[in-house]
Amino acid sequence: MTSLDSLQPRLPSPLQEIEDPRFTHRRVRLLLKRDDLIHPELIGNKYRKLAPNLTAAAGRAVVTFGGSYSNHLRATAAAGRLLGLPTVGVVRGQELADRPLNPSLARCAADGMRLHFVDRSTYRRKTEPETLAAVLRAADAEGAYVVPEGGSNAEAVRGCRTLGEELRGRADVVALACGTGGTLAGLAAGLAPDQRALGVPVLKGGFLTADIRALQQEAFGGPRGTWHLDDRFHFGGYARTTPALDAFAEDFEDRHGLPVERLYVAKSLYALAALAEEGAFARGTTIAAVVTGRPFP
Numbered sequence: 001m002t003s004l005d006s007l008q009p010r011l012p013s014p015l016q017e018i019e020d021p022r023f024t025h026r027r028v029r030l031l032l033k034r035d036d037l038i039h040p041e042l043i044g045n046k047y048r049k050l051a052p053n054l055t056a057a058a059g060r061a062v063v064t065f066g067g068s069y070s071n072h073l074r075a076t077a078a079a080g081r082l083l084g085l086p087t088v089g090v091v092r093g094q095e096l097a098d099r100p101l102n103p104s105l106a107r108c109a110a111d112g113m114r115l116h117f118v119d120r121s122t123y124r125r126k127t128e129p130e131t132l133a134a135v136l137r138a139a140d141a142e143g144a145y146v147v148p149e150g151g152s153n154a155e156a157v158r159g160c161r162t163l164g165e166e167l168r169g170r171a172d173v174v175a176l177a178c179g180t181g182g183t184l185a186g187l188a189a190g191l192a193p194d195q196r197a198l199g200v201p202v203l204k205g206g207f208l209t210a211d212i213r214a215l216q217q218e219a220f221g222g223p224r225g226t227w228h229l230d231d232r233f234h235f236g237g238y239a240r241t242t243p244a245l246d247a248f249a250e251d252f253e254d255r256h257g258l259p260v261e262r263l264y265v266a267k268s269l270y271a272l273a274a275l276a277e278e279g280a281f282a283r284g285t286t287i288a289a290v291v292t293g294r295p296f297p
Contacts, residue, residue, distance in 0.1 A: 010038050018032055020256070022277065030287055042079055052158060061085070063144040064076050088116060176290035184199040185216045
């Protein structure tokens with residue numbers, strides 16, 4: 001197996017100031033934490049979460065989970081190709097097994113990931129020990145190193161703590177979109193006591209608060225940092241967008257020359273603009289928005 005050092009990540013990732021009237025007219029300063037520039041294939045928070053897990057795998061095959069458009073599956077598959085590591089992706093939706101692969105799953109397969117499709121009922125129970133064991137047997141992946149859906153476990157959370165440490169003293173509020181909550185759990189732990197983290201869930205349901213608390217308990221033995229969630233900006237749920245969100249993202253791209261990923265990044269930037277308009281940030285506040293990924297080609 002190739003050393004993780006061979007991946008040559010760009011860390012710390014750059015911090016870029018943006019002049020945008022939606023913020024400047026409120027006397028709010030906006031910075032972009034360009035985690036999308038860490039690595040060309042292991043993008044953004046995916047590198048931060050995967051790196052400690054790949055180290056823990058110690059050369060074993062890696063099995064992980066995701067939906068048919070999972071950024072996490074694509075990043076894991078790319079890591080497997082780059083490091084010479086076998087990967088297995090357990091994909092939600094048995095009905096997809098007989099259909100042509102969508103571009104996301106096709107990329108996973110091209111990178112050498114072996115795809116195993118399971119029905120949605122089984123997928124919902126994947127964390128139950130008996131169900132997980134049965135899935136691993138069926139996927140011929142017994143003995144593999146298991147990374148949970150979205151890559152969020154104690155190793156990943158501890159890996160994301162460095163994101164907060166890189167931003168110490170650089171912003172009052174650090175914001176990012178959240179899927180499984182692992183990045184926010186680690187980010188908050190790395191920030192200074194006078195900083196706070198804001199998470200923008202991209203899934204609806206209001207379950208993420210408990211998940212983040214559980215991840216911090218697992219990683220650090222208890223709560224860390226100051227953080228909160230704003231559940232208003234999921235735009236209907238994961239992989240859902242609206243004309244208003246698309247228009248905002250296109251406008252942001254035109255203004256600043258930054259390709260805006262729609263499933264996560266657009267929602268977090270939209271949320272920050274809306275909160276600034278609501279007066280949620282005091283004049284003089286500096287916000288750092290974490291750019292966790294870029295559009296899938």
